[in-house]
Amino acid sequence: MAMEAGIDPSRTGVLIVDPQNDFLSEGGAVWDLVGNGVKETKVLENLVELREAARAAHVPVFYSPHYYTDEEYERWQHLNPIDELMFDRKMFQEGSWGAEFHPDLAPDENTRVLAPHKGLSNFWTGDTSLQLRQRGIQTIILAGMSANLCVESHLRDATENGFDVIMVKDATTGPGPEATQAAYTNYGFIASEITTTEEIANRLRGASSR
Amino acid sequence: MAMEAGIDPSRTGVLIVDPQNDFLSEGGAVWDLVGNGVKETKVLENLVELREAARAAHVPVFYSPHYYTDEEYERWQHLNPIDELMFDRKMFQEGSWGAEFHPDLAPDENTRVLAPHKGLSNFWTGDTSLQLRQRGIQTIILAGMSANLCVESHLRDATENGFDVIMVKDATTGPGPEATQAAYTNYGFIASEITTTEEIANRLRGASSR
Amino acid sequence: MAMEAGIDPSRTGVLIVDPQNDFLSEGGAVWDLVGNGVKETKVLENLVELREAARAAHVPVFYSPHYYTDEEYERWQHLNPIDELMFDRKMFQEGSWGAEFHPDLAPDENTRVLAPHKGLSNFWTGDTSLQLRQRGIQTIILAGMSANLCVESHLRDATENGFDVIMVKDATTGPGPEATQAAYTNYGFIASEITTTEEIANRLRGASSR
């Protein structure tokens, strides 16, 4: 894959996972776990820049949101530790402020909001794969929250579905430095390419001007 | 499978596909194709009865809806004939009257609305499988619209995921008698059991009183 | 989709479902159910011709086989009627003559044998989707056995994964005329295009000579 040489806007999409207040805003459900990383890595600012570069390049941006209902908090029977944490804190509660998209990332005319995912990955409980294939997309530029959980699961499943994935490593972070490092380690094996917001934004802008 | 002997409410769910005006109301997008069947088979009345029997038995009812956006009508590149028909007629258009649930089937406190499906089956582009497994459900009582398209795809995929499926043959119909017959033929091979609304409603009521 | 105008060999694959003795040879496990249809429609001869035309066009042929073990016959707990029929007759028994590919369709250097499917569709319990995507394939020419069961499930799942599917209607048949008719009815809604062996073979040969 010689993607480093250029981006084909007609076959590329940006996929942003969980750009919601519970992850990206002070006061969000897990801000105590991710806030430092979000601020230090400038995840929010980088997502904003990534989104603008995509729009300029006529590359569509897909949001993969994460929602739960009160009934799900009550009824689900098979919870792992991250589920238990989310359920205890009523993270991603439908209709709550925490589940809303961060105001700086409110969907615009270039944003397509996918079905919400219920596990870590939209490929299992949402419509990502079909939505991208129906638009001829082969290359995914992937970012969002959190690095080693939902983002990494989207990365893994994208490759299982035959997509090429470019990870934007400074447009994501994990719940703590160890979690972020775990993600970076695994990206090194699984992502087609790892890049930064600045670098991929430049390539997107270059693609749009060709 | 000796399910005929009884229903275990704690391991059973009712799954209703596309209970929306475009299928079930006069003036819906494909009423010209399905209306006669809906009326003759009393699909709407049977769905109402099925839903009430399920509620009485404390068996949850899941809706698998079908929605499209204007952007999808415009951008999807790989359409088959049924897609083309739906897209031409703007069937299931998000926010339209046609995409709303039929008023007699408005979700109540026993209804869980799944993610919308984008192809024929929620198992590929929605969250059915995980939602049912998270509630310990093994047996699906399946009904809705239309018989040989979305309903049959849900049936096929439920079996691929290891569920037992009881088809309610008079709570569904197809776009024309030939389509309905095709569905019935295939149900005979693929469904664990085929039943009627009256029969399964009685079993549900019996289960709830045990 | 203006595929009728031509085939792009670099983005096309032929997918043949269950080309095994149990379906295609006298004495096979369900020959009593499918034999008349196989003979009258010349399914075997048409599969041979389809395969040769594909090879001439440098279009790869994928086999999706179907196997069961004795342990599976004994242990599986959730059987539908077609499973029960297959299990009673020990159809597709690993290592048996019935599970072998028909001798006229023995894999050649242009054949890639996929993982076996265990339900009706290889997309759920095999590797079809990734194998096709890894070779850049977007259009599937679909044939094999049987028309309304495994073949139709492959068709449905191919569309859920965003592929275009051309059905070869005389290179398949069902267990009886009613089953075949059910398949044809459903193909009319779900397949991107329906064709015959002679027609698609001509298009493949034309594509290869461009």
Add this chain to the structure above:
Amino acid sequence: MAMEAGIDPSRTGVLIVDPQNDFLSEGGAVWDLVGNGVKETKVLENLVELREAARAAHVPVFYSPHYYTDEEYERWQHLNPIDELMFDRKMFQEGSWGAEFHPDLAPDENTRVLAPHKGLSNFWTGDTSLQLRQRGIQTIILAGMSANLCVESHLRDATENGFDVIMVKDATTGPGPEATQAAYTNYGFIASEITTTEEIANRLRGASSR
């Protein structure tokens, strides 16, 4: 989930990923990367013990193997770094010694060999989910190679399919200490429970004697 209190053998399966020479034997394709970890953690010895305890408890053991053909090495178009490493070294080459199961783990009468996976996870390109559901299995005891790649992908996908997963942390290792640490970090979020071979073997033996 109060699984710590006991194992229900009728609803439990052991799933071992890639127990093949290329990972577990000196001279295997990536022994230079995993050999130290395999030896220090006693992965092979622990897998042998796990398998014996499962057999004693009448808990079935499933192998998820990994194979590639020469044609796949040549034709696949969308490779990530771990694919490139495996393909360069012809890892898991069908018919090779490296692709064989380690001799100490040769399948016995309690072993069911699943379809091979082609990406990292058998849930996408194999038959794990249906095989386990068809046997009534709800809890997976997971081990094998390598910790942060194929094993972790099986873990993630098992949870997406509603299974409970008990990770056996000393019956796996990664390609280097950083990779192993990444896996352990992620298991802490995603696995229902993390245990050791000795502990789970004792529980299995206790379950079998009840």
